[in-house]
Amino acid sequence: MDYIHHEGKIGDFARTGLLYIIEAASSSVALEQWIVESDLSTLMATGLGALYSQLSRKLVIDHPPENLPPVLALSDYQHPTSTFEIVSSCSPDFQLHLETFLSHLLFWQDVLNHCRSVEVKSTLLEHFQVIFLQQLLYPSLLESSDVDGGSSVAVLTYLRRILEALDHPDMINLILHYLLALPDAKSAAPPDAEPSVSAARKRKSMDLATMMATKVEPSYTPLLFNLVDLIQSCLKSRNQQTVCVTLQLLAAILKRHHRYATTTLLHTEGIDTNSSRRTVGAHEQEVEFLTTLAGSVGGQDNFNEIYENILKDSMSRVEGHPCSLKLVTPNLPTNNPNLPIIPDSLPGAPGDVLPHTLSAEDPLWNSILDILDSFFINPVEMNLSATETILDLAVCGYISVEGWLMRHPRRYSYDGDTDESTSFPLDPEYPLFDDTEKLKEIEKCRRWPVWQSSALPRILTVLEALADQVDYFRGSVPRFEELLQQRREAFQTADTVIPNQNFRPTSTTGASIPDQTSQDGSRAASPQRPSALEGFAQRILSEFGSPSRSGSPRGRKETIRSSSTGSGTSGGQGVTSPTPKSIQPPPKEFPLNYDNPSKSGLARSLSPGSQHSAQKIEPIPLDFERKSANATADVEEEQEDENEGKADTTEDQDSKDEGDVVDQSIAPTPPETPPEVKTVSVSHILTNVIIYQQFLLELASLVQVRAGLFNEVRFA
Structure with a gap:
């Protein structure tokens, strides 16, 4: 016990020896009682608490300048400022403390295993x-x-890393059962327990309660x-x-421990899977x-x-969700490596997830949709985190997507x-009457319902409003389509240059707080000193921005402001970043009413089947052949990594000359307030537009994969 916290061979030897002692206790009553009565658990x-206390109380999430993901390097990302009190997640000292804490937490898990x-x-769990x-x-x-x-940033990050590091069901149950205030269940002593050992554990529990009662800290x-x-x-x-x-x-929590969220974080309700299935035409x-x-x-x-590649990735994502294992492979072997090593043994653990749906009025769900409302002015990292959360919420095979997503x-x-009486005979005596009736039902299910805005869940309304905003950008920013294509090609070029980067937002704070121990020179640099990748990004943009812009003189300004008094709010702040001098920028600002696009000079009604899209994306047929889950990474998977841009509000016209900016007028509730x-x-807009487009494809593929894999669509 004196050496289990040491690094190197000394610590390895001590921890291994302790595991041998713990495992041997099951074959010796005397050893079992001695361990229970000893100070080992205390x-x-x-020791774990001491290591947790060494972690910084205040934290800012940052990326090493030499390892900045392209999705940040090709946007307005600025490194947050760290101080003596507020530690950067890239700090080598912080990384060492975090790694030490997590390694000891995993040692706890090894002991229980x-x-x-x-x-x-x-005794250990108590x-x-x-x-x-x-x-x-x-x-x-x-x-x-x-x-x-940044104390909220710190503790929420630590809790997430704890939940991602652990997979022992009893440790997870203790943490989430307590933090989510689930009702307690009384535990009964095992029938085969030795009376002397049980008595020793009760005495140890009383000693622990007495020790905690003497503390002066509030309860x-x-x-x-x-x-x-x-x-x-x-x-x-x-x-x-x-927020990120x-x-x-x-x-x-949704991805790894969904059964704890269905009755606490989410407002869910049970469903009848037969009555809530959507028709194939509506799908x-x-x-x-x-x-x-x-x-x-x-x-x-x-x-x-x-x-097609995103479909493969979505298939892998759905099949790998813990809740979906029983639906995908009903006859699981007992030695399946995906099953927990040790089942739940503590009372009060939630049972298996049952068929349910999410309430459209769920506060947490609507908070996420509030973030999507201001998608294009949000920090890139916030959008990646929000879209990833939506996908994780909809990936479980036991949640019905009707009502809140579709x-x-x-x-x-x-x-x-x-x-259809002219097509099918209606005489019940007709020999093929039953077959014709079935054909009628099939034809009815294949019909497309009327596309009514009042029938749409809020997320579809938000996504369509964002498409209206993209249309407005296209009509207001000169060379918008050309600039957007240049940004897309810049991402592809960066992915080719840096092929080993993983930019999924599932590793966002893992990218902000990388798991690797090598962080040489990773302390955040000042914004005035760009990293190698940032310089590379500027060179790419410089090359792509070389065509002349005869129709948009530099310095042009629009003074139009929207007069709408909508009540929408914005989740982002103004961001201004220097533009390389070799790039000819579009006009610096243009009017944008984020609450009502129609009052910004744009009104569009998009319904399925319209010819609005510039390029038709063909959905794969519902009965597409299931292939291997080993999918190649798509464009968004190589973009999505943790990113948090520091917000800067432009204060004067001179600073606006340094970059292209879009004015966002948020209409106040009181009319007299400016x-x-x-x-x-x-x-910033260009990067978020590409993220928005990729999210639409990921969402469509997820809905399509679920329909085929979980038999969610009704054909008759």
């Missing part, structure tokens, strides 16, 4: 809960704030304020990094709606090939009832 729990004694395991969870982890979450320099309980309250409040924070790390924590209509929106963004890539069948309406003006660069 020392392990206090090797422990065959129920009494020893119960000390883990009381000393570490109740006295350290929960109070740090309760006392965090997003207005004191904390999640009954008044739990993780659900914290996540909901942090999603509405004005601190952009707080909250979304990443939420995505980690085709909705998939075409999403792909048409993606096609309306434009571009010169082979989007059909890209979409239209519910009860909202379908059709243009009159077609009389509108708040947000500015973002055209470069």
Whole structure:
């Protein structure tokens, strides 16, 4: 025990020896009782708490300048400022402390995996809960704030890393059961437990309770304020990094521990899977709606090939979700490597997820949609985190997507009832009467319902409004399509130059706080000193921006401001970044009413089947052949990594000359209050437009994969 915290061979030897002792306890009652009565559990729990206490209380998420992902290097990313009190996630000292804490946490998991004694395991878990969870982890979450320099960012990041590192069901159950304030269940002593060992564990429990009672610290309980309250409040924070790390924590819970979220974080309700299935016609209509929106963004890539690759990735994503294993492979062998090594042994663990759906009025869901409302002025990292969370929410095979992601069948309406009596005989005595009736039902299911805005879930309305904004950019920014294609090619070139980068937002804070130990020279540099990749990005943009712009003189300004008094809010702040002098920029600003695109000079009604898209993206037929889940990385997977741009509001006209900016007028609720003006660069808009297009393809592919894999579509 004196050496388990040491690095190198000494620590390895001590930890291995302790695992042998723990495993041997199951075959010796005397050893089992000695371990229960010893200080082993107390020392392990206090040691873990000491390592957690060494982590910085305030944190800013950053990326090493020499390892900046292209999605950030080709946008307006600025390194956040760290101080003596506020530590950068790239700091080598911080990385060392975090790695040490997580390695000891994994050692706890190894001890429990090797422990065959129920009494020893119960003693260890009890000390883990009381000393570490109740006295350290929960109070740090309760006392965090997003207005004191990043304490919320720090503790939410630590909790996410803990949940991603652990897979032992009992440790996960202790953490989430307590933090989410799930009801306690009384545990009964195992029937085969030795009376002497059980008595020793009870005495140890009483000693632990007495020790905690003597502490002068106030008593904390999640009954008044739990993780659900914290996540909901942090999603509405004005601190952009707080919102990003909250979304990443939420995505980690949905992806790895979905059964804990269905009754706590999410407002769900049970469903009848037979009555809530959408028709094949409605399914085709909705998939075409999403792909048409993606096609309306434009571009010169082979989007059909890209979409096929995204379909393969979505298939792998759905099949790999823990909740979907039983649906995909009903007859799982007992030695399946994807199953937990040890099943739940603690009382109160949630059962298997049952068929359910998400309420359209769910506060957490609507908070995420509020973030999407201001998609194009959001930081890039926030958009990547929000879209990743939506996909993780919709990937579970037991959640029905009707009503909150897709239209519910009860909202379908059709243009009159077609009389098919001329096509099929109606005489019941006709020998093929039953077959013809089935054909009628099939034809009815193949019809496309009337596309009514009132029947759409909010997310489809938001996505269509964002497509309207892209149309407005195309008509307001000179050479917008050319600039967008140049940005897409710049990403592809960067991916070719740096092929080994992984830019999925699932590793966002993992990218902000990388797992690797080598962080030489990774302390954040000042914004005035660009990294090698940033310089590379500027060279690429310089080459792509070389064509002359005869129709848009430098320095042109638009003074038009929208007069709308809508009540929308913006989740982002103005961002201004220097533009390389060799690039001829488009006009620096143009009017944009984010709350009502029609009042910005744009009104578009897009419905499936319209010819609005510049390039048609063909959805794969529903019965497409299932292939291997080993999918190649698509464009968005190589873009999506943690990114958090520092917001800067332009204060004078001189600073506007340094970059292309878009004025964003947020109409206030009181008419007499002047509108708040947000500015973002055209470069920022371009990157977010590409992310938006890729998200549409990912969402369409996910809906299509679910329909074929889980039999969600009704053909008759």
